[in-house]
Amino acid sequence: MNPLDFDRLRLRAAELFVGGEIHPDDPEYAPAISRISSESAVLWETMDRSEGRTAAWPDLAPVSSASNFNNSYRQLYRLATAWATPAPSSTAATRSPTRSWTRSPCSTTAATTRTPRRSTTGTGGRSAPSALLKTYVLLYDRIPAERLADYLAAVGRWCPDADMRVVNPNIHETGANRADKAVIVALHGILARDEDKLRRARDDLSGTVDEGRHSLFQYVTEGDGFYRDGSLIQHDDVPYAAAYGTTLLSSTSMAVSLLAGSAGEVVDEDVPVLYDAVEASFAPFMEDGLFMDCVYGRGVSRPLQRDFHNGTGFVTAATLLAVGAPAAYRDRWNALVKGWVQRSHETLPFAAEAGIPGISRVKAILADDAVEPAPRAVSTHVFADMDRAVARREGWSWALSMSSNRVAAYEMGNWENLRGWYLGDGMTYLYLPGDPVHYSDEFWPTADPYRLPGTTVDTREREVTADEEGMVKLLPENAVAGGAVLDDMHAAAAMDLVADGSTLRAKKSWFTLHDAVVALGAGVTAADGRTVETTVEHRNLGEDGDAILSVNGDEQPAEPGWSADLDDARWIHLDGVGGYVFPQGATGLRGLRETREGAWNDIEQGPTTGGGDTTVHTRRYATLWFDHGASPTGATYAYILVPGADAAATATLAGGDRIKILANTPTVQAVEDTDAGITAAHFWEAGDAGGLTCDAPATVLVRQGEDTAVVAVADPGRSTGTAVIELPFAASEVLEGDGFELEPGDRPRLTVDLADTGGQTLTATLGY
Numbered sequence: 084m085n086p087l088d089f090d091r092l093r094l095r096a097a098e099l100f101v102g103g104e105i106h107p108d109d110p111e112y113a114p115a116i117s118r119i120s121s122e123s124a125v126l127w128e129t130m131d132r133s134e135g136r137t138a139a140w141p142d143l144a145p146v147s148s149a150s151n152f153n154n155s156y157r158q159l160y161r162l163a164t165a166w167a168t169p170a171p172s173s174t175a176a177t178r179s180p181t182r183s184w185t186r187s188p189c190s191t192t193a194a195t196t197r198t199p200r201r202s203t204t205g206t207g208g209r210s211a212p213s214a215l216l217k218t219y220v221l222l223y224d225r226i227p228a229e230r231l232a233d234y235l236a237a238v239g240r241w242c243p244d245a246d247m248r249v250v251n252p253n254i255h256e257t258g259a260n261r262a263d264k265a266v267i268v269a270l271h272g273i274l275a276r277d278e279d280k281l282r283r284a285r286d287d288l289s290g291t292v293d294e295g296r297h298s299l300f301q302y303v304t305e306g307d308g309f310y311r312d313g314s315l316i317q318h319d320d321v322p323y324a325a326a327y328g329t330t331l332l333s334s335t336s337m338a339v340s341l342l343a344g345s346a347g348e349v350v351d352e353d354v355p356v357l358y359d360a361v362e363a364s365f366a367p368f369m370e371d372g373l374f375m376d377c378v379y380g381r382g383v384s385r386p387l388q389r390d391f392h393n394g395t396g397f398v399t400a401a402t403l404l405a406v407g408a409p410a411a412y413r414d415r416w417n418a419l420v421k422g423w424v425q426r427s428h429e430t431l432p433f434a435a436e437a438g439i440p441g442i443s444r445v446k447a448i449l450a451d452d453a454v455e456p457a458p459r460a461v462s463t464h465v466f467a468d469m470d471r472a473v474a475r476r477e478g479w480s481w482a483l484s485m486s487s488n489r490v491a492a493y494e495m496g497n498w499e500n501l502r503g504w505y506l507g508d509g510m511t512y513l514y515l516p517g518d519p520v521h522y523s524d525e526f527w528p529t530a531d532p533y534r535l536p537g538t539t540v541d542t543r544e545r546e547v548t549a550d551e552e553g554m555v556k557l558l559p560e561n562a563v564a565g566g567a568v569l570d571d572m573h574a575a576a577a578m579d580l581v582a583d584g585s586t587l588r589a590k591k592s593w594f595t596l597h598d599a600v601v602a603l604g605a606g607v608t609a610a611d612g613r614t615v616e617t618t619v620e621h622r623n624l625g626e627d628g629d630a631i632l633s634v635n636g637d638e639q640p641a642e643p644g645w646s647a648d649l650d651d652a653r654w655i656h657l658d659g660v661g662g663y664v665f666p667q668g669a670t671g672l673r674g675l676r677e678t679r680e681g682a683w684n685d686i687e688q689g690p691t692t693g694g695g696d697t698t699v700h701t702r703r704y705a706t707l708w709f710d711h712g713a714s715p716t717g718a719t720y721a722y723i724l725v726p727g728a729d730a731a732a733t734a735t736l737a738g739g740d741r742i743k744i745l746a747n748t749p750t751v752q753a754v755e756d757t758d759a760g761i762t763a764a765h766f767w768e769a770g771d772a773g774g775l776t777c778d779a780p781a782t783v784l785v786r787q788g789e790d791t792a793v794v795a796v797a798d799p800g801r802s803t804g805t806a807v808i809e810l811p812f813a814a815s816e817v818l819e820g821d822g823f824e825l826e827p828g829d830r831p832r833l834t835v836d837l838a839d840t841g842g843q844t845l846t847a848t849l850g851y
Contacts, residue, residue: 089276096220101167102439111434123165126158150690156214163218209263212238216270235275242267245287257297257307258317259327262334269341281347289351299335300353313363314468320491322469325379325393333400358412367464367473370514372427377482381500384687386696389523391431399441417448422456430519463574463595467842470564472576474595479726480514485578487564492557495549498688502532504545509578509591511537525700526623528681539617541585565799567844569784577765586610592752592765600724606749607711607718617720619707628703631658643678654737662725662733666744675706746772760787774811779803792849798837808833820847
């Protein structure tokens with residue numbers, strides 16, 4: 084490689100980090116420039132520049148502490164970014180770093196990097212090396228050669244490659260961790276003018292050093308990575324499209340861009356796996372300007388990185404990947420980005436949180452008249468490999484978090500997510516365009532962790548353990564969690580609840596229709612002498628919210644403190660949210676309006692993710708729940724959520740028979756939507772409902788049309804080999820669908836082979 088090529092690569096890296104040439108007076112850049120300037124001014128003023136200092140910043144001493152060590156380098160990179168950003172408001176200090184700026188603080192911190200030790204690695208040898216190398220990319224001409232060589236040698240000890248974790252050689256890096264370290268190795272190669280390092284970064288992206296087992300361009304069947312159904316797992320069993328997922332996308336995109344045109348250019352034929360993930364693994368969870376929290380793991384407790392930050396991060400990463408992607412991908416992504424950004428412009432403007440590189444790319448997309456904005460998605464997804472379901476409609480979106488012996492119910496660690504015990508116990512999320520900040524508006528520190536919507540909970544008092552025991556995860560005992568989807572619109576999902584530390588058991592199912600979600604519970608049983616509750620709604624109404632709540636058309640008091648027994652409720656309406664219908668009665672239903680308070684520090688005390696925020700927030704909540712009593716035996720519940728519906732529409736649904744509960748027992752749970760011709764059921768064991776029978780555990784949906792019928796089947800418990808389904812209408816042949824055999828007749832029998840399907844949906848089209 085010509086030596087000048089390394090200079091070109093370094094300049095490209097600098098442009099990717101700070102955004103290249105911009106017009107600093109453009110108001111779109113003002114928020115980003117303001118953040119950079121204000122942060123750097125504080126950092127410059129508080130930096131210890133004395134000769135005898137032992138830390139770059141007094142509040143980050145000693146630097147032998149992992150968090151202090153990593154944060155010192157992060158803050159140095161922030162100063163370097165401020166210096167490299169063309170901003171009229173930049174101070175002389177941050178615009179013109181002196182030799183002592185670039186040398187002494189780094190030397191002070193780098194003294195701890197000589198020998199790899201667990202105590203100062205923090206995030207597996209990624210955080211500090213990444214910040215250090217990015218800083219030196221921006222300040223390259225001001226770094227003495229001997230100092231650069233010294234620092235690169237230290238980085239080489241911490242991060243010799245993207246495969247092995249130095250402090251634990253038995254760990255092979257995967258997912259976002261591997262992508263982050265590939266960027267470090269690529270930057271090392273660029274700064275050291277080392278072609279072997281560039282090739283090593285390329286090979287580690289593809290996992291060639293370990294026979295592709297940890298390639299970022301492959302589908303996996305277990306552990307970390309992308310799954311064919313769109314699932315994305317990190318930390319072995321945690322759904323993590325947000326945070327780790329967007330980091331994976333961003334870092335892999337960065338690495339591919341850095342290596343383009345060099346000795347390490349990525350030519351892996353499986354790179355389309357990464358391209359396809361943008362629409363399969365990420366886009367379903369993008370709610371215009373925000374990214375859904377149901378795939379955020381312990382990150383929901385981070386005050387400095389909320390759903391709208393993750394939305395901005397994903398758009399920034401997707402537009403970076405689009406720069407080098409094939410035109411067909413790029414065109415689709417640009418249309419998605421334009422739609423998301425335009426629809427969220429008033430409430431969650433992209434430029435308010437994005438960095439300069441992302442703003443530059445999005446501005447170009449918005450200004451391109453050839454790019455037609457994609458409309459809001461109308462679709463339904465069941466992600467069998469991460470126990471998640473998402474329904475998207477024009478006026479609302481709904482998400483479901485389940486768990487099993489394959490997918491963690493929660494993750495606590497690094498002093499984060501200290502009260503996340505029930506996040507994977509069937510929590511449901513409702514997103515409304517008219518209420519986009521519901522979860523980011525202090526929901527997580529103020530919400531009742533025992534009353535998350537959709538969950539059935541033993542009300543025992545829980546203890547926080549993550550702050551004392553490090554990383555804590557729960558893989559529950561149940562095998563059933565998942566479901567089937569039909570026509571990319573209707574779905575049935577089920578979870579066999581086996582509660583943690585309790586005798587509580589319950590059969591829980593959810594059915595998504597075109598305008599509603601039906602939730603059923605059966606066999607709710609416990610023997611611990613404590614009350615068991617199922618939460619229907621726990622809605623954050625804001626700081627002073629007084630949304631009208633009416634029961635059977637009767638308006639209830641709006642002041643906090645209202646509570647009531649609602650056993651006679653047929654339907655309830657909450658203004659601005661939607662309706663709730665109780666087709667099997669509302670025995671045990673309770674209502675409450677309350678003001679709740681909490682601080683982020685109650686749930687998150689991580690040293691690098693915002694811990695220590697003790698500001699107390701207050702928010703008003705409207706809560707509906709079923710009180711099943713102490714030690715219930717075989718209790719049930721049923722309710723229909725009608726998102727965005729007004730009171731009249733809710734009353735109409737409650738007074739009609741369009742949506743029918745066909746069965747709600749520990750054997751089968753089933754519903755029928757007569758308008759859509761849909762019958763949907765989860766069979767916990769052999770049973771029948773509404774004339775539909777199945778001889779084995781399975782999820783089944785049937786839609787009868789004029790000329791054909793469509794049947795969707797899945798085995799979310801992954802225990803059924805062959806299932807025989809008897810249909811309540813005549814059919815003569817299978818027109819389309821592998822794995823199905825039909826015995827025709829007035830009551831045809833459809834045999835489906837579910838062995839080795841991994842919980843995925845199989846679909847057949849039948850002729851009459």
